[in-house]
């Protein structure tokens with residue numbers, strides 16, 4: 001249980017689709033905040049992986065999005081929603097190795113199809129909701145170890 005969290009902290013970051021130059025900015029800022037708060041290293045690692053993958057998906061697939069975080073003495077809740085094409089078949093998208101990333105994205109090293117599975121793997125609660133033509137919402141909760 002981190003020592004510095006005695007109240008709730010929340011905030012959000014804008015994510016701009018196609019902005020590969022600043023890719024990882026939101027998840028990096030959140031990681032810095034968690035480090036400052038003295039959060040357990042393993043919790044930071046899991047949060048960083050999950051939020052980075054969610055952020056990259058907004059950058060790769062959507063026009064714009066937002067990452068909202070809410071830190072309490074119990075854990076971290078993250079919501080990433082975007083204005084994008086949405087996902088037609090969520091079950092398929094959740095499969096390891098499934099990717100629709102175009103070649104130019106793959107050439108940058110993205111598109112391994114492991115983002116959504118890794119978000120789920122690193123979260124205690126993972127929810128995905130998507131409406132084709134509107135966008136996608138990812139909600140993740142990572143609990144702090146309780147005493």
Ligand SMILES: Nc1ncnc2c1ncn2[C@@H]1O[C@H](COP(=O)(O)OP(=O)(O)O)[C@@H](O)[C@H]1O
Nearest residue numbers: 057061093099100101111112113114115116136
């Ligand atoms: N925010 C999103 N908006 C639209 N489609 C998405 C989004 N996130 C994921 N997808 C779809 O789900 C697929 C799998 O995503 P992911 O597991 O992160 O793998 P990758 O990004 O490497 O393709 C993507 O290729 C894409 O088709």
Ligand SMILES: [Mg+2]
Nearest residue numbers: 056057115116
């Ligand atoms: Mg991805």
